[in-house]
Amino acid sequence: MPALDERYSRQILFPGIGLEGQRKLAGSRIAIVGCGATGSVLSSLLVRAGVGYVRIIDRDYIEPSNLQRQVLFDEQDAAESLPKAIAASRKLQQINSTVTIEPHVEDLTPANCDDLLEATDLVLDGTDNFETRYLLNEYAIREHRPWIYTAAVGSYGVTMNILPAEDASSTGATACLACVFPHPPTGATETCDTGGILNSAVNLIASIAVTEAMKWLVGDHLRMRRTLLSFDAWHNDHSEIRASQPSPNCTVCGQHQFPYLSGRAHPHISLCGRNSVQIHERHRPIRFAELETRLSPHGEVRYTEYVLKFLRSPYELTLFPDGRAIIKGTTDIGVARSFYARFIGS
Numbered sequence: 001m002p003a004l005d006e007r008y009s010r011q012i013l014f015p016g017i018g019l020e021g022q023r024k025l026a027g028s029r030i031a032i033v034g035c036g037a038t039g040s041v042l043s044s045l046l047v048r049a050g051v052g053y054v055r056i057i058d059r060d061y062i063e064p065s066n067l068q069r070q071v072l073f074d075e076q077d078a079a080e081s082l083p084k085a086i087a088a089s090r091k092l093q094q095i096n097s098t099v100t101i102e103p104h105v106e107d108l109t110p111a112n113c114d115d116l117l118e119a120t121d122l123v124l125d126g127t128d129n130f131e132t133r134y135l136l137n138e139y140a141i142r143e144h145r146p147w148i149y150t151a152a153v154g155s156y157g158v159t160m161n162i163l164p165a166e167d168a169s170s171t172g173a174t175a176c177l178a179c180v181f182p183h184p185p186t187g188a189t190e191t192c193d194t195g196g197i198l199n200s201a202v203n204l205i206a207s208i209a210v211t212e213a214m215k216w217l218v219g220d221h222l223r224m225r226r227t228l229l230s231f232d233a234w235h236n237d238h239s240e241i242r243a244s245q246p247s248p249n250c251t252v253c254g255q256h257q258f259p260y261l262s263g264r265a266h267p268h269i270s271l272c273g274r275n276s277v278q279i280h281e282r283h284r285p286i287r288f289a290e291l292e293t294r295l296s297p298h299g300e301v302r303y304t305e306y307v308l309k310f311l312r313s314p315y316e317l318t319l320f321p322d323g324r325a326i327i328k329g330t331t332d333i334g335v336a337r338s339f340y341a342r343f344i345g346s
């Protein structure tokens, strides 16, 4: 494999990978859920490392305020409001034309997670919300699939490998996300929109997650970290909490209760940060050209192949071809719902 040898020569020289590990990376299939700041780092490093198949799932579009930390994107992407999955896929394919990149402009939900995550060796968390992470956790437990939790806010990053038990004697299952955090945070929690975020904190924690991913994919499972690692890059605080074994009381990995996967905990309308509400799962195919004609008398409309933007002060509606929408300018679900019903349909 001369091309493989040359392109990845510096990685093959590293004893932990070697030629055998490089071949395993080339034969690996991963899914990255969420392609913002964390997902940009996860996907670009793993594509450069030669992971053969990468599925990118993201529901959002690019805005100027993303560019400070979402290292796959540029000003042109923001000017076009490109969906992140599409822009990421284009860049990643330019970085490495020998791997397969499959973009999905979708929100991961109980209804589509079987399709979106099927046939992958590892799932990586690039999301920004607990709801999707709990869904991912339940899916991974049910399917005995490994996944890597990664989050960053402010100067602080946290990551954990959630690994299934392996058949061959060696290692048992780790704790799952619900073992460590039995309930999602309630009340006011810091997010990138309230607490800000340092791009270096994201790159630090995502790089650690990528290293763990490579260990999994080349089969060096015994070297994988079995702790919840947190690192505050500004204050130089570093801590690890043991997570090598499931909690005996965990309702998810212990009792196989899956409230998120069964849809019981899944809202159809949700806040999605930065003064926005998302209306999802409409399954209402939309023709942008027709809608432009209809909406033009009521505000400013522009559209591309991927999104339609409708600006009517103080709201900005971004519509995807399947009818899903993000309404910016309010955190009031009722206001967002009636805006959608009035201009798109109920």
Ligand SMILES: [Zn+2]
Pocket (backbone or CB within 6 Å): 175, 176, 177, 178, 179, 180, 246, 247, 250, 251, 252, 253, 254
């Ligand atoms: Zn658990």
